[in-house]
Amino acid sequence: MKLFLLVLFFYSCFASDLLSVGSPGTYGSITIADFNTVSEDEDADAVVLFDIGKSIFVQTSTGFEVEFERVTRIQILSEAGVKWANVQIPYYQGGSANERVSEISGNTYNLTNNLINRSSIDDSNIFDEEINEYWGQRKFALQDVRVGSIIEYKYIVRTPNVFRLKDWEFQWRIPVRYSEYELRAVPFYEYQYILQGARSFHSSRSRVDRRFKRKLSGIEYNDMVHNFVMKDLPPFNDEEFISSINDYIIKINFQLSKIIYPTGRIEQIVTTWPDMISDLSKHPDFGRYVNRSRRDASRILDVKSVSEKPEKDRFEYVMNQVKQHFRWNNFHGKFATKTPRNLIRDGHGSCADINLFAVGALRAVGIEADPVIISTRDHGLVYYDYPFSHFFNYVIISANVDGETILSDATSRMVPNNRIPLKCINFKGLKINTDKEEWVDLIFEKPSEKALVFNMSLSESGLSVDASKTATEFDAVYYRVNYGDDKNNLLSQLKNSQFEIDESSIEVENQWAIDQPWKLRFSFLAVTDDLQDRVMISPFVGYVMNDNPLKQDQRTYPIDMVYTAKRTFKSTLKIPEGYEIEVLPDNLNFSNDLFEISYNINKNGDDLVVSFSYWFKHAIYSARDYGRLKAYYSEIVKKGNENIVLKRI
Structure with missing residues (x-):
């Protein structure tokens, strides 16, 4: 840069x-x-x-x-x-x-x-x-x-x-x-x-x-x-x-x-970060707004009774109540746009209205909390050498709960209370606390995992597949927001020219249990490629990417994946009577400090079990790693789409 x-x-x-x-x-x-x-x-x-x-x-x-x-x-x-x-x-x-x-x-x-x-x-x-x-x-x-x-x-x-x-x-x-x-x-x-x-x-x-x-x-x-x-x-x-x-x-x-x-x-106007922190702490639509919110929190919280509970219970109570009472109006900004009482009256407000109120409410029940100003991903980076206020366009919450720092955002109901939305994961944010200048790391290194399991059986009509998908962390948030539990929406998302989805088989678990993995079950009939007495089967039926997302020969800026991603695929194919295995892909196992990939096939009686997984171990990679990452993606595309060939005996 x-x-x-x-x-x-x-x-x-x-x-x-x-x-x-x-x-x-x-x-x-x-x-x-x-x-x-x-x-x-x-x-x-x-x-x-x-x-x-x-x-x-x-x-x-x-x-x-x-x-x-x-x-x-x-x-x-x-x-x-x-x-x-x-x-x-x-x-x-x-x-x-x-x-x-x-x-x-x-x-x-x-x-x-x-x-x-x-x-x-x-x-x-x-x-x-x-x-x-x-x-x-x-x-x-x-x-x-x-x-x-x-x-x-x-x-x-x-x-x-x-x-x-x-x-x-x-x-x-x-x-x-x-x-x-x-x-x-x-x-x-x-x-x-x-x-x-x-x-x-x-x-x-x-x-x-x-x-x-x-x-x-x-x-x-x-x-x-x-x-x-x-x-x-x-x-x-x-x-x-x-x-x-x-x-x-x-x-x-x-x-x-x-x-x-x-x-x-x-x-x-531009001085230093400590001066900016001091100014925001005294600002009527920021620091003083938090103080007023602390006083008005009892209008939506049972402050007296909850104050006796453990810190974690208090934190969850406050965040759940704020999320229930207020709807975000999709407006970004670091200053409140209305008074706390008007926010309570209207039931909706900006990210600053809601999250600054949440900071005050957390303080009201005895939890140490501070606002953190950030730049959302689409707004751009913050350059830490230049104390420019326009770098920031959003406010999140930092809370100390049982000795652990938790970042939260009360505008996002589908995001757990101890997480911030993807749009907020953008290097560092500035905590607004008059005691000191403190930058908060927003990068999230815990893997978000997505696992797909297929149970397959071959018949004259095609490949019958019972499938399940499980997603955690940010992958789970994505599916809750974009798939939900509405069958019509799910059916439109799952439709594929190579599949015939059994609508009655669609079932979702944990749509609203946001601290649990999101789960989906469905069944479909897939088309196979038949050539004379041979059948070609893709063990993961097109659910592994088939195109390398990295196209350029070289790159001069970082590869920002937002979060670390782990993908797991497992297919169990029952080999039908009258067939034998003619071609199997080779096994592959590779791991280094950047990436891990594993592809293994095992035969257990009439069952052929194919396991495939890969893991990008970092959320952000430097530009010098681009060539290697591009090669890893090519290997994912290759291995994930290799076919098994069965021959009629």
């Missing part, structure tokens, strides 16, 4: 590499030569010809707002690339901090018989969609887009939030010819920025715009212009086992570090 932090010191100093900056095109102006795009990536579905962003501070009656303008041009190179003509613009809609999207326009250019035809965006193709109560997105689709088309669009987003400027992603999932970001800053805000994924820009420069002056509270000032350019960027080709594209894509992000008021007073 390449990270470089720089501080934009407005007026005090600035640096420039004196390289010229020039856009390769102008919005609304196009020539025939622009259609002669050749991508160095032969598999590219489209290529970004230019992507230009600009942030400007606009003075208002109450201070400043930030106006962000974007202009983008893309050429479509394949049918699959047409999707890039569908654009989404997220915006915040939280009370007085509402963001506003405006001035959307777009064009599609097609070259026909050496003539350029232009189709402009229709306003009827622009609409808003609500993501949740705090976020929406404006969506639009460009028209008449086909292979060879050049599309372009532009829009403006205006926000009162000066604390964090929008990230600028230079890299896309398709090649980028030219990407430029310009920040026109004012001397009242000082920012730090982090460049991720690259050592330097193609060009960058900073200058004072002396063409005109502005005035605030009687102080005249000029804008400080910072410009960053990158060219000829390859596509970001992610694959399986990556935490978030946000962690590795080439981008620049900003954090407000200091406010310089017209009076001369200076307010430090």
Whole structure:
């Protein structure tokens, strides 16, 4: 991971590499030569010809707002690339901090018989969609887009939030010819920025715009212009086992570090982790919210009677009560959005509302508990050298129960009380306790196990199979959430063109006993491959992966499997009368510090027992292990799909 932090010191100093900056095109102006795009990536579905962003501070009656303008041009190179003509613009809609999207326009250019035809965006193709109560997105689709088309669009987003400027992603999932970001800053805000994924820009420069002056509270000032350019960027080709594209894509992000008021007073925004912990502990929607929750916990808990019970019983009681009383509204955030009493009244709230309340409730029954702020996997990594508050978007619970530290999340009813959801397993979180700075390890090394057992018998109609599946830990959570115990849903999940499922055989155990393994039983009739007097049988009937998920020749970022996974398969095949074994796969047993695989066949009378298992021993592997992991997956695919051949006697 390449990270470089720089501080934009407005007026005090600035640096420039004196390289010229020039856009390769102008919005609304196009020539025939622009259609002669050749991508160095032969598999590219489209290529970004230019992507230009600009942030400007606009003075208002109450201070400043930030106006962000974007202009983008893309050429479509394949049918699959047409999707890039569908654009989404997220915006915040939280009370007085509402963001506003405006001035959307777009064009599609097609070259026909050496003539350029232009189709402009229709306003009827622009609409808003609500993501949740705090976020929406404006969506639009460009028209008449086909292979060879050049599309372009532009829009403006205006926000009162000066604390964090929008990230600028230079890299896309398709090649980028030219990407430029310009920040026109004012001397009242000082920012730090982090460049991720690259050592330097193609060009960058900073200058004072002396063409005109502005005035605030009687102080005249000029804008400080910072410009960053990158060219000829390859596509970001992610694959399986990556935490978030946000962690590795080439981008620049900003954090407000200091406010310089017209009076001369200076307010430090970014200081140190201990200062951040102290500020959160005193914040009315964080630390003080926990204190109020402790006082209000008796409104949903029998605090007096439960306080006499053992710690583990108290912990389970509080977590179960909080989960029963409150429903998560799918909103992430580290600050509470309502008072504890309003949370109790409404019965629903954000992760911060619910988990901060749970911390207070645990304290009310005598359990040592603290909030832990984290970044969810889709939000990206936290860089521990930079105390930026925007790294965090979620709150979980840390509780000391009988001398053991337990991490928990009261928003997830299907997750045991002593576990956090998969989305929260993202390296480390920061415990908010005024006594000290403490980082909490979120990595979970205990294996999640999935075992499939097949009992098979061959007949004239096919291969009759009685199957059972058992899952523990996060695998069990996955099945409880995605399969459940509804037979219609299970049937749709189990359907396979090679199987005929017996619907009456489907049976689920422990759907709601979340501290127990999840179990499924079902029966089906599978198709066999017959050739003259021989029958080929796949002992695991397609339930072992048949494609290697690691496709690249090499990889520069970690292989993040989230949790350690152990998979076990066992098939017992009754050899029918009149058949004999002609071909059996070879046994295999291999183990090292990274991985373990075992494949063994035993014959017991008329029964042929095939056992296969593999175990990835770590949740996260370094990039240098990629080649070996890719080879291990190839071996899984090979061994797990080998056939047994029976010959008619």
